[in-house]
Amino acid sequence: MPNLDKSLIAGLPPFQKLSADEMEFVLSHARSARYSRDSAIFSQGELAQSFFLLLSGYVRVVRTSPEGDQVVVRYINEGELLGIAIAMGTPTYPATAVAAVDCIVLIWPNAIWPQMQERLPSFCTSTYRTIGTRLQETHDRILEISNEQVEQRVARALLRLVQQAGRKSKDGIAIDFPISRQDIAEMTGTTLHSVSRLLSGWEDEGIVRNGRQKVIITDQPQLTLIAENRRTRRKA
Amino acid sequence: MPNLDKSLIAGLPPFQKLSADEMEFVLSHARSARYSRDSAIFSQGELAQSFFLLLSGYVRVVRTSPEGDQVVVRYINEGELLGIAIAMGTPTYPATAVAAVDCIVLIWPNAIWPQMQERLPSFCTSTYRTIGTRLQETHDRILEISNEQVEQRVARALLRLVQQAGRKSKDGIAIDFPISRQDIAEMTGTTLHSVSRLLSGWEDEGIVRNGRQKVIITDQPQLTLIAENRRTRRKA
DNA sequence: CGGCACTTTGACAATCCTCAAGTCTCGTGG
DNA sequence: CCACGAGACTTGAGGATTGTCAAAGTGCCG
Numbered sequence: 420m421p422n423l424d425k426s427l428i429a430g431l432p433p434f435q436k437l438s439a440d441e442m443e444f445v446l447s448h449a450r451s452a453r454y455s456r457d458s459a460i461f462s463q464g465e466l467a468q469s470f471f472l473l474l475s476g477y478v479r480v481v482r483t484s485p486e487g488d489q490v491v492v493r494y495i496n497e498g499e500l501l502g503i504a505i506a507m508g509t510p511t512y513p514a515t516a517v518a519a520v521d522c523i524v525l526i527w528p529n530a531i532w533p534q535m536q537e538r539l540p541s542f543c544t545s546t547y548r549t550i551g552t553r554l555q556e557t558h559d560r561i562l563e564i565s566n567e568q569v570e571q572r573v574a575r576a577l578l579r580l581v582q583q584a585g586r587k588s589k590d591g592i593a594i595d596f597p598i599s600r601q602d603i604a605e606m607t608g609t610t611l612h613s614v615s616r617l618l619s620g621w622e623d624e625g626i627v628r629n630g631r632q633k634v635i636i637t638d639q640p641q642l643t644l645i646a647e648n649r650r651t652r653r654k655a
Numbered sequence: 656m657p658n659l660d661k662s663l664i665a666g667l668p669p670f671q672k673l674s675a676d677e678m679e680f681v682l683s684h685a686r687s688a689r690y691s692r693d694s695a696i697f698s699q700g701e702l703a704q705s706f707f708l709l710l711s712g713y714v715r716v717v718r719t720s721p722e723g724d725q726v727v728v729r730y731i732n733e734g735e736l737l738g739i740a741i742a743m744g745t746p747t748y749p750a751t752a753v754a755a756v757d758c759i760v761l762i763w764p765n766a767i768w769p770q771m772q773e774r775l776p777s778f779c780t781s782t783y784r785t786i787g788t789r790l791q792e793t794h795d796r797i798l799e800i801s802n803e804q805v806e807q808r809v810a811r812a813l814l815r816l817v818q819q820a821g822r823k824s825k826d827g828i829a830i831d832f833p834i835s836r837q838d839i840a841e842m843t844g845t846t847l848h849s850v851s852r853l854l855s856g857w858e859d860e861g862i863v864r865n866g867r868q869k870v871i872i873t874d875q876p877q878l879t880l881i882a883e884n885r886r887t888r889r890k891a
Numbered sequence: 892c893g894g895c896a897c898t899t900t901g902a903c904a905a906t907c908c909t910c911a912a913g914t915c916t917c918g919t920g921g
Numbered sequence: 922c923c924a925c926g927a928g929a930c931t932t933g934a935g936g937a938t939t940g941t942c943a944a945a946g947t948g949c950c951g
Binding site: 484486492506513536540551554555557560561563564565608 | 776
């Protein structure tokens with residue numbers, strides 16, 4: 420196993436308060452792996468044997484219903500944990516994680532979780548905070564889907580993506596990973612057709628620029644207006 | 656402070672594995688309180704200073720958006736924890752808890768959480784499992800709202816209520832607490848009007864019997880059919 | 892260069908929300 | 922005990938939003 424350097428994880432929230440020794444301990448039990456774009460890091464229903472930290476790239480987490488419908492649960496950024504079924508007492512992964520771009524992850528076997536709980540309480544606290552935050556974000560999403568129009572929801576989703584994974588390009592702010600209309604639809608509870616229509620309309624108004632699996636936001640203030648104005652009927 | 660008897664909590668999942676001494680310890684830090692119907696146990700945004708266990712009654716947990724829209728996050732049953740912001744590292748309560756009927760709760764100050772973490776790991780593990788389960792249920796709800804019609808969603812919500820708080824009555828299975836059309840609407844992301852129409856229709860078909868803040872399910876198999884029989888929203 | 896996946900766009904329709912007007916139930920106070 | 926009022930519920934009409942169906946572009950990879 421290659422040596423993993425402390426600089427990989429130093430400064431990341433989960434490891435914020437750890438001493439050099441403790442980071443050594445953490446890394447000594449981790450291995451790293453590379454996942455190429457569109458490959459699965461773990462799959463829904465699979466027995467959870469490890470938990471993960473994303474070192475580089477972006478991961479899309481997808482949940483599938485028994486009927487085969489899907490939603491995008493979230494996108495994971497660099498430095499975030501994923502697959503932490505062990506911390507939730509779940510024997511299997513509750514969703515599927517797919518590399519949205521080529522990714523590098525650290526992997527720990529679930530077996531060391533008890534030790535970490537004992538020796539690194541600050542790490543665990545951080546993990547539980549992460550789960551709590553995600554629960555609340557999910558509730559906010561239910562509020563959104565329940566009470567807002569498709570237009571607002573898509574606008575908000577884009578703004579969140581900009582916030583989370585925006586990268587300055589010369590035309591505006593681009594989402595830093597490939598994302599399809601279908602993906603956006605699965606984030607907002609609508610269809611790819613509606614998303615496509617909205618994006619086309621916004622492009623005509625100079626708010627975004629569209630491409631294949633690509634969205635560039637060129638007028639964020641205007642998009643924010645759309646997200647907040649419930650029920651602004653704009654005509655051609 | 657009145658003496659709290661171990662029999663109050665013995666057998667409840669969070670305290671399953673505790674010794675008599677440990678239960679003594681837990682109870683020595685708890686106080687009990689009574690909340691009358693429609694009163695708030697804690698409020699969204701309020702500084703979280705305690706966590707709770709519902710001994711008797713039912714509690715409705717509601718989340719409100721900045722715009723004032725509400726959704727019912729869940730109903731809490733007897734024996735369940737609520738207001739466990741401390742376990743999620745949240746300084747304030749993320750939702751409001753309202754007594755759906757007269758309730759009795761146990762209350763612990765957040766200050767003793769660190770001690771419990773240290774002395775009663777099984778209790779904490781159970782708490783984290785609870786949070787994990789709720790996160791997954793919430794994701795399932797997003798799947799439902801995103802992909803199913805109003806009719807299916809309301810049917811499913813009723814079935815879940817039956818499962819969770821069904822009580823045999825001579826006509827069928829009644830929901831064991833008062834629940835309005837508006838409440839059901841806020842559970843399913845629709846309007847009280849749509850819920851009312853559906854329930855009226857189902858009453859005509861002999862599937863339910865309706866009353867003021869009351870629903871009795873008389874034909875559960877038929878309702879299950881409605882919940883599952885969905886016009887799929889699938890794409891090519 | 893061919894094929895595939897992604898995207899766009901039009902036409903149409905239905906689900907479900909909004910608005911509006913009642914009716915019914917129940918608790919409270921006279 | 923009865924009347925009253927407020928909150929809960931029902932129901933109808935109408936139409937906007939947005940999903941469905943269909944078909945044709947378009948960019949990209951091998």
